[in-house]
Amino acid sequence: MTAFHYQDHSLFVEELPLSQVAEQFGTPCFVYSRRALQDNFLAYEKAFSGSDHLICYAVKANSNLAVLNVLAKLGAGFDIVSGGELERVIRAGGDPAKVIFSGLGKTEDEIRAALNANILCFNVESEAELLRISAVADWLGKTAPISLRVNPDVDAGTHPYISTGLKENKFGIDINRALSVYEQAKTLPGISIVGIDCHIGSQLTTVAPFLDAVDRVLQLVDTLSERGIKLTHIDVGGGLGVTYRDETPPDPSVLVSAVRDRLGDRALGLIMEPGRSIAANAGVLLTRVEFLKPTEHKNFAIVDGAMNDLLRPSLYSAWQDIVPVETNRDDIQSYCYDVVGPVCESGDFLGKDRDLAIAAGDLLAVKSAGAYGFVMSSNYNTRNRAAEVMVDGAQCHLVRQRETIDYQLSLETVLPE
Numbered sequence: 033m034t035a036f037h038y039q040d041h042s043l044f045v046e047e048l049p050l051s052q053v054a055e056q057f058g059t060p061c062f063v064y065s066r067r068a069l070q071d072n073f074l075a076y077e078k079a080f081s082g083s084d085h086l087i088c089y090a091v092k093a094n095s096n097l098a099v100l101n102v103l104a105k106l107g108a109g110f111d112i113v114s115g116g117e118l119e120r121v122i123r124a125g126g127d128p129a130k131v132i133f134s135g136l137g138k139t140e141d142e143i144r145a146a147l148n149a150n151i152l153c154f155n156v157e158s159e160a161e162l163l164r165i166s167a168v169a170d171w172l173g174k175t176a177p178i179s180l181r182v183n184p185d186v187d188a189g190t191h192p193y194i195s196t197g198l199k200e201n202k203f204g205i206d207i208n209r210a211l212s213v214y215e216q217a218k219t220l221p222g223i224s225i226v227g228i229d230c231h232i233g234s235q236l237t238t239v240a241p242f243l244d245a246v247d248r249v250l251q252l253v254d255t256l257s258e259r260g261i262k263l264t265h266i267d268v269g270g271g272l273g274v275t276y277r278d279e280t281p282p283d284p285s286v287l288v289s290a291v292r293d294r295l296g297d298r299a300l301g302l303i304m305e306p307g308r309s310i311a312a313n314a315g316v317l318l319t320r321v322e323f324l325k326p327t328e329h330k331n332f333a334i335v336d337g338a339m340n341d342l343l344r345p346s347l348y349s350a351w352q353d354i355v356p357v358e359t360n361r362d363d364i365q366s367y368c369y370d371v372v373g374p375v376c377e378s379g380d381f382l383g384k385d386r387d388l389a390i391a392a393g394d395l396l397a398v399k400s401a402g403a404y405g406f407v408m409s410s411n412y413n414t415r416n417r418a419a420e421v422m423v424d425g426a427q428c429h430l431v432r433q434r435e436t437i438d439y440q441l442s443l444e445t446v447l448p449e
């Protein structure tokens with residue numbers, strides 16, 4: 033049984049009705065299932081079994097401490113992109129020795145903090161960054177383990193905003209220039225070359241672009257080896273998609289086994305950086321209908337969740353399923369609604385043209401909101417960020433409080449007289 037399922041016309045998460053969670057913690061509210069997180073992570077572990085590997089969960093997808101802690105307890109590594117994410121991993125009990133640091137604008141402070149924490153590897157995205165890491169490491173009297181993130185110029189076939197492995201994208205070092213950057217890295221103080229990395233985009237629904245990228249990267253690995261640059265790992269990034277609507281992404285086992293085949297007998301450890309495929313379907317956004325507003329052209333369901341809570345529909349026109357929490361509303365007629373928030377933007381919607389039998393006061397769940405949900409939220413319109421709750425069996429834990437206006441205002445001040 034999936035973590036989110038209907039029982040007696042009511043949507044449950046694990047053993048708890050979502051209506052009870054809403055009653056207890058209010059709406060809008062992100063609700064995560066511990067079991068779903070674990071199952072999703074363990075699906076990767078199983079796929080890798082018997083091989084030298086590390087699954088570095090991409091913290092950006094959902095950085096709630098409880099989420100990180102659940103994964104840390106399962107032995108996960110972490111892919112971070114900021115000093116803040118490093119702090120979160122450490123606070124959640126994650127092992128810094130299993131942390132890889134991606135991202136293309138690492139500051140000196142962030143590099144210093146990561147070196148002091150003795151992380152596993154820096155994924156370097158430019159020559160300028162390489163020089164900066166070398167200088168900071170040398171100054172600290174430390175050695176920075178590095179991989180170059182190469183840009184293999186592969187079309188991931190995903191939304192242009194979340195494609196990262198094309199020449200025109202800002203990410204990574206052009207694969208055709210990587211050899212000379214590795215040669216340069218070899219000569220720099222404070223640098224130890226340990227691996228190679230690529231990440232071509234997010235929400236990929238076929239294996240082919242991954243394998244294209246891996247083939248190109250492995251060609252470079254072999255050339256490097258001929259030049260005496262021996263790597264200990266290859267990091268093939270994250271990006272495996274999930275089913276939001278009718279996508280049929282491959283199972284992690286299919287992807288991992290195809291990548292393992294490509295590696296052949298090369299003595300390389302394998303790292304992956306999945307985010308969405310671990311967190312997305314482990315969470316929903318719970319929201320309540322405030323008003324129904326029929327107009328001549330459209331029916332609007334105005335809910336208490338908005339683009340500031342879940343930005344994906346507004347930002348990428350992303351489609352996420354919206355379902356009623358109680359389905360025994362035979363008394364109510366179904367209409368086609370745009371499900372919109374109260375924010376003063378026409379782009380503020382959670383879903384368009386949804387057939388729903390609902391009344392004011394009803395609860396809705398926006399599905400697949402466990403990844404790139406809360407982490408992309410904002411205070412726009414001076415709304416308070418939603419609460420986050422994790423369900424574990426029949427237990428429900430508030431893992432982040434709803435923000436208050438007092439909290440928001442406590443961060444600000446006016447100019448002195």
Ligand SMILES: Cc1ncc(COP(=O)(O)O)c(C=O)c1O
Pocket residue numbers: 090093111134135196231233234235269270271272305306307308309
């Ligand atoms: C460098 C890097 N690694 C991992 C990820 C995680 O990707 P996803 O959540 O699609 O698995 C991303 C996001 O696209 C990323 O930029």
Ligand SMILES: N[C@@H](CCCC[NH3+])C(=O)O
Pocket residue numbers: 092194234235344403404
């Ligand atoms: N935030 C994006 C994914 C970006 C992945 C990070 N590189 C989404 O919601 O789909």
